[in-house]
Amino acid sequence: MNNDKNFQWGNLFKNWDRIKEKHLKDMFTESPNRFEKFSFSKDDLTLDFSKERIDEDILKNLIELAKSSDIEKARTAMFSGEHINNTENRAVMHVALRANAEDNYSIDGILTSTIVHDVLDSFLDFADNIRSGNIRNARGETFTDVINIGIGGSDLGPVMSVNALKAFSNNGPNLHFIANIDGNDFHDTTAMLDPARTLILIASKTFTTIETMTNAESAKQWLLSSLSQDELSLNMVALSTNLYATKEFGIKDDYVFGFWDWVGGRYSMCAAIGLPIALAIGARNFRDLLAGFRDMDIHFKEAPLNKNLPILLALIGIWRRNIMNATTLAIMPYDQRLNRFPAYVQQMDMESNGKSTTSDGNLVDMQTAPVIWGESGTNAQHSFFQLLHQGTDIVPVDFIISAKANHNLLGHHEKLISNFLAQSEALAFGKSKDTVINEMLEQGFNYSDALKLSPHRSFKGNRPSTSIIYEKMNPFSLGRLIALYEHKVFVQGVIWGINSFDQWGVELGKVAAVDIGKVIEGDGLISDLHVATQPLLRQIYKLQKK
Numbered sequence: 001m002n003n004d005k006n007f008q009w010g011n012l013f014k015n016w017d018r019i020k021e022k023h024l025k026d027m028f029t030e031s032p033n034r035f036e037k038f039s040f041s042k043d044d045l046t047l048d049f050s051k052e053r054i055d056e057d058i059l060k061n062l063i064e065l066a067k068s069s070d071i072e073k074a075r076t077a078m079f080s081g082e083h084i085n086n087t088e089n090r091a092v093m094h095v096a097l098r099a100n101a102e103d104n105y106s107i108d109g110i111l112t113s114t115i116v117h118d119v120l121d122s123f124l125d126f127a128d129n130i131r132s133g134n135i136r137n138a139r140g141e142t143f144t145d146v147i148n149i150g151i152g153g154s155d156l157g158p159v160m161s162v163n164a165l166k167a168f169s170n171n172g173p174n175l176h177f178i179a180n181i182d183g184n185d186f187h188d189t190t191a192m193l194d195p196a197r198t199l200i201l202i203a204s205k206t207f208t209t210i211e212t213m214t215n216a217e218s219a220k221q222w223l224l225s226s227l228s229q230d231e232l233s234l235n236m237v238a239l240s241t242n243l244y245a246t247k248e249f250g251i252k253d254d255y256v257f258g259f260w261d262w263v264g265g266r267y268s269m270c271a272a273i274g275l276p277i278a279l280a281i282g283a284r285n286f287r288d289l290l291a292g293f294r295d296m297d298i299h300f301k302e303a304p305l306n307k308n309l310p311i312l313l314a315l316i317g318i319w320r321r322n323i324m325n326a327t328t329l330a331i332m333p334y335d336q337r338l339n340r341f342p343a344y345v346q347q348m349d350m351e352s353n354g355k356s357t358t359s360d361g362n363l364v365d366m367q368t369a370p371v372i373w374g375e376s377g378t379n380a381q382h383s384f385f386q387l388l389h390q391g392t393d394i395v396p397v398d399f400i401i402s403a404k405a406n407h408n409l410l411g412h413h414e415k416l417i418s419n420f421l422a423q424s425e426a427l428a429f430g431k432s433k434d435t436v437i438n439e440m441l442e443q444g445f446n447y448s449d450a451l452k453l454s455p456h457r458s459f460k461g462n463r464p465s466t467s468i469i470y471e472k473m474n475p476f477s478l479g480r481l482i483a484l485y486e487h488k489v490f491v492q493g494v495i496w497g498i499n500s501f502d503q504w505g506v507e508l509g510k511v512a513a514v515d516i517g518k519v520i521e522g523d524g525l526i527s528d529l530h531v532a533t534q535p536l537l538r539q540i541y542k543l544q545k546k
Helices: 003-019 024-030 034-038 056-068 071-079 094-098 113-132 156-164 183-190 210-224 243-249 272-302 309-323 341-353 385-390 412-429 433-442 447-457 475-496 504-520 534-545
Strands: 039-042 045-048 145-149 174-178 198-203 236-239 328-333 371-374 397-404 465-472
Touching: 003 056, 003 309, 024 412, 034 039, 039 309, 045 309, 045 475, 056 071, 056 309, 056 475, 071 272, 071 475, 094 113, 094 272, 113 272, 145 210, 145 272, 156 174, 156 272, 156 341, 156 475, 174 183, 174 272, 183 210, 198 210, 198 272, 210 236, 210 504, 236 243, 236 272, 272 309, 272 475, 309 475, 328 341, 341 371, 341 475, 385 412, 397 412, 412 465, 433 447, 465 475, 504 534
Parallel strands: 145 174, 145 198, 198 236, 328 371, 328 397, 397 465
Antiparallel strands: 039 045, 045 465
16 A cells, blocks of 8 residues: 555544544534535535535545545546456446447457447347337237346346336336246246246346356246247347357347446446346437436546545545444435345445455455445335434445436325435434433423433434435436446445455355255265255255155
């Protein structure tokens, strides 16, 4: 770590020593215009950091930390197509998936615009033809349903986006998703569907992912319960680069849509992995989604550090994680249709930055990714908000809401907004023991009972949160919101000195599962397995025989 970076870390810890006993309510008393100082906007999108435990010196020092971490140099390297994924020797160019031709992105001297737009135009044309009924099954019937079979990045992005953009999914087929290798997922999803009128999308770059291919084989047999072998190929689509395997599976070459090794799975929804989104909302809306991504990409690429929304969000996260020592981050979208957004960000963040080794192979000397979790408001308020308000751990929160609703139900969105505002206020400022006692006296309690109960009804507050507000949920605003978090994760990875774009930890369990699977399938002995695994498998066999 360079000396300047060490110096900036030292400054930040000194800042924490200076303000850690200071309460947010006192910060607002001293500076009622904190919103003006600590909120940042791009068009209708606003990030409000005024309820974070920071002051102007802290924000300045965080920006200096970004500079000393060579954020600008790393950003340029990514947008220039350098192989910044050093453990796999790959470029990281998901930004090229949503770029315009004039962006001139290239990898190894090859412009990405032509190859990206050829595939994009192809799968979007396919989506619109399915939606319009121009592409049908072998019997001339339209498709009423589509099942996307994938896992991880091939599932979380599409399922989150299709759900988020339900207001824009008129006139398309019904979208369903199967990810888990648990047969219940397949059984429950297909139970009420007509195989003949269901299009199966198999999303796997290598066409070898065990969970996906197990479900794909079951899907093929399910289709054959209503279709002949000759009719089968018109009901299956592959999102993959392995043309040999897709052909062997029985999928026509023109029903295969590929992508590239410089697209990581969790960053692939703008590529062909986004086909289910396009089937739900149509090509025009999908292009609006891409425009939202690009809008944030260009902002991240060009905006100065002190006004750059992804960089500022990342730096607030660094402050929370490394200086305040917060181990988790709760993401709370006050939008039921964004209820899968926390899970999507969970994979993006924890799979990217859940690392303990630096890019050059050394052990990290600081904490990296927090545990990401969350749920939609106001449901979350009636489950785990008790812990957020009065628990022993400080859990920072990202609150997310649109100013306008996508429905006309009178009073619902107004109540949603009031809860959104009230929760961040309550977390920040709490409620003192004296206030609780006075309220209880006004309610008719005697002083002795009020005093006795006041510790249970008091709230320390001083719990940090960021509020993210935009005009309305639509394809553009969703793309922009996702890209905001994508680039935030990248910035934090650079500051921690880790490679955010490999996922070797995911591979470890896969390899072990293959070895154990061979034993279960009869191709090996239980005694070949680890001594810790043998008794568990024997117990499972015992229960299966009952």
